[in-house]
Amino acid sequence: MSKTATTAKAPSTQHAPRDGVTVAIGAASHLRTKSVDTWATPDMDAYAYEAVYDPSRISLADAEASVRALLAEFNVHVDRFLNEDGPLTAAQRGQEWMLRWGCTPWCITDHTDAVSPEWHATAPVETALRDIDSNGTRWDNAQIPWLAAKTVVINDKPQAYGRETRVWIDYGTTTGELSPAQAREALEALRGFTAQLEAVVEYAERSAADDFDGDPEIARLDREAENRRIAARIAARTAELDAKVDAALEVLRG
Numbered sequence: 537m538s539k540t541a542t543t544a545k546a547p548s549t550q551h552a553p554r555d556g557v558t559v560a561i562g563a564a565s566h567l568r569t570k571s572v573d574t575w576a577t578p579d580m581d582a583y584a585y586e587a588v589y590d591p592s593r594i595s596l597a598d599a600e601a602s603v604r605a606l607l608a609e610f611n612v613h614v615d616r617f618l619n620e621d622g623p624l625t626a627a628q629r630g631q632e633w634m635l636r637w638g639c640t641p642w643c644i645t646d647h648t649d650a651v652s653p654e655w656h657a658t659a660p661v662e663t664a665l666r667d668i669d670s671n672g673t674r675w676d677n678a679q680i681p682w683l684a685a686k687t688v689v690i691n692d693k694p695q696a697y698g699r700e701t702r703v704w705i706d707y708g709t710t711t712g713e714l715s716p717a718q719a720r721e722a723l724e725a726l727r728g729f730t731a732q733l734e735a736v737v738e739y740a741e742r743s744a745a746d747d748f749d750g751d752p753e754i755a756r757l758d759r760e761a762e763n764r765r766i767a768a769r770i771a772a773r774t775a776e777l778d779a780k781v782d783a784a785l786e787v788l789r790g
């Protein structure tokens with residue numbers, strides 16, 4: 537959250553009851569005296585409510601409960617919280633969340649989302665470089681990193697099916713779902729490959745010193761000559777077919 541809250545400023549006067557209020561909440565490390573700070577910002581004829589909390593002192597769940605209780609004193613009933621920090625870890629969401637979903641502390645999946653998967657995943661690490669697929673448009677490539685990896689734990693009904701840790705490595709739009717041992721192999725292969733790639737790039741850089749642009753005028757003349765060649769070939773072929781048709785008609789007419 538970019539906004540810095542120094543003092544709590546819940547509305548000082550009693551307002552008409554407000555339901556369905558959304559509170560923007562975000563983690564902050566600058567809070568000195570308290571673990572949660574809440575304030576209201578005049579927003580046209582209503583108030584927008586915002587809060588920050590210190591994740592080192594309070595879980596998000598407890599911070600939300602605290603904000604909810606504070607605003608209730610002002611007749612404001614919080615409907616939902618809008619998290620402004622990007623994905624939260626299960627540890628930040630609190631113990632209750634972790635028990636309910638069987639979450640690992642580092643899982644960033646929001647399991648309340650209807651389309652969320654049942655497995656648990658870390659936030660991915662990824663190359664800053666976006667995808668380099670020559671078949672992709674620039675826009676397509678900008679959507680995904682060239683390489684990415686995350687740890688995934690699958691532990692649905694663990695008594696029956698056990699618990700399995702995997703490493704998912706994305707290379708462009710393709711994903712490898714590897715065991716940790718296979719991921720270790722992939723890592724070793726990547727280490728070896730960087731040296732080979734270094735040699736290829738160095739060679740290409742030396743080769744590129746001899747690259748040059750063609751002459752646009754000569755290119756234009758070449759395209760025109762090519763077009764004339766194609767036109768001549770089509771004309772010859774058409775004449776050939778015409779002759780065959782004429783001959784066939786001649787035969788039919790007897």
Ligand SMILES: [Zn+2]
Pocket residue numbers: 626637638639640643644645647655656657
């Ligand atoms: Zn999870």
